[in-house]
Amino acid sequence: MFLWFHKLGSPPHFYRIAGNWLPWLGTIFLLLLVAGLYGGPILAPPDYQQGESYRIIFIHVPSAWMSLFIYIVMAGCGVVILVWRMKIAEIVLISSAPIGASFTFLALATGSLWGKPMWGIWWVWDARLTSELILLFLYLGVIGLHGAIEDKRVATRAVAILAIVGMVNIPIIHYSVEWWNSLHQGPTVTKFDKPSIHWSMLIPLLLMALAFQVYYLLALFQSCRTELLQRERNSRWVEELIAK
C-alpha cells in the first residue's frame, strides 16, 4: 500500500495510472449521471411546497457540496506542499482550482435560478450566499496568484498558503444557515437526526452527488496529466513517451 502510494507520487507513474483510469471514470460517471437524471428530474415526485421548481436541487446541492469538497482537497494539498514538497500535490492543487471554481459558480447560478421563483429575488447578501461568493473569489484568487508570480516555486508556496488560510471560510459556509437568519433553507440531508427529505428524492440526489464526485476525478486526472507533461517536458520519461 505504501509502495503503491509512493509510486503514485512519481510523475511517470501518475501520468500512466491517471491515463488508465480515465475511460473507467468516464463510464462510471455516465452511468451514475443517467441513473441520477432518471431518478431526479423524471421519477421523483414534485415537492409539496415548491412544486416542480425544487428539481434544481439535483444540480444545486451536489455542486455546492463539490465546491466545499474540492476546496478541502486543495487545502490538504497545501499542507502536503509546505511539509513534504510533493510534486503531485502541487499539480493536484493547481488543477483542482478551475474545477472547484466551476462548481462554485454552478452552485451560485443555480441557486439564483431557484431563488427567483421561491424567494422572489435573484440574490440577497445573506450569510450563506455571501460566504459561497467569497469561496468563488478564493478559487479565482488561487488561479490568479499562481498565474501572476513568475517564479513557480514561490507561486506554489503562495497558493498553498492561500488555500490553507481560506479554509476558515468552509465551516462558515456550512454553518451559515444555522448561525445567522437566512432566506436560504436549513440543511435537509446532513442533519444529525433523520434527514427531512424523502428517499425518492434523496436517492437521486446522492446519485448525482456521486456522479459529480467521479466527474471531479475525471476532470482532475485529465488536467493533471496535461500539467505534468508541461512541467516535465524536458525530462527523460516524457522524451521516451513521445518517442513511442
Place this chain on the structure above:
Amino acid sequence: MSVSEFFNMGGYAIYVWPSYVLAAIVLWLNWYLPRRAHRQLLGQLKRRNQGKSE
C-alpha cells in the same frame, strides 16, 4: 405525466432547464478544454522531438 407537462415543469421551466443546461455546459468545458490542451501539447512535443533528431 405527458412529455409537454414534463418540459413545462409546472410553470417553472424557465428556471429549471437553464440550471441543467448551464451544468451541462460547465461540465463539458471542464472535460473538453484540458483534453484539447493535452492533445495540443503532445503534438507540440512530438514536433519538437522530430526537429531534434533531424
